[in-house]
Amino acid sequence: MVLLRLRVVVVGEPTSGKTAFVQMVHSNGAVFPKNYLMTMGCDFVVKEFSLDEENTVEVSLLDVAGQRLYDRMTSPYLESASVFLLMYDVSNKTTFESCRKWVAKARAAKKDMPGLLIANKMDLADKAEVTDNQAEVFARANQLTFYKCSALRGTGISEPIEELARNYLQSYQKRVSELMPKKN
Secondary structure, eight states: OEEEEEEEEEEEOTTSSHHHHHHHHHTTTOOOOSSOOOOOSEEEEEEEEEOSSSEEEEEEEEEEOOSGGGHHHHHHHHHTOSEEEEEEETTOHHHHHTHHHHHHHHHHHSTTOOEEEEEEOGGGGGGOSSOHHHHHHHHHHTTEEEEEOBTTTTBSSHHHHHHHHHHHHHHHHHHHHHHSOOOO
């Protein structure tokens, strides 16, 4: 059995739903935080994904505060991560417009760090200020994979993290196979 550990930093503007997303992933969609409490610095949870009978990826989700007050703390978390997850609120265009800043911070910490762009609060799609097309164009331009979710409804929350875990396992298996001596 192989147990891999993957560190994912969740970034984005305040009120984009990062904490709700992280808590819902951790609880398998059972615990949605009812009251908004500002994240102070960084909170984290660990969630195991058993991908098959032999392989498990332990994903550490670091929920980093989006307030400017905590800007100096963001870089060390990004430097220690393998992947970043950038979240915005579809009903708040300002949270989407700041995505450029977050991508720049992540890529300053690690030049080629892979990332995901997640449109949260799809339950508010009727109030959307950001179109799927805008998000897809931004994601492509910044080499991000685009996902949509509603932390409130618990929809689309596990797919991006499971995909990260699967990709991480595949990358590990590829590295192992490259290091193994070839048999004649």
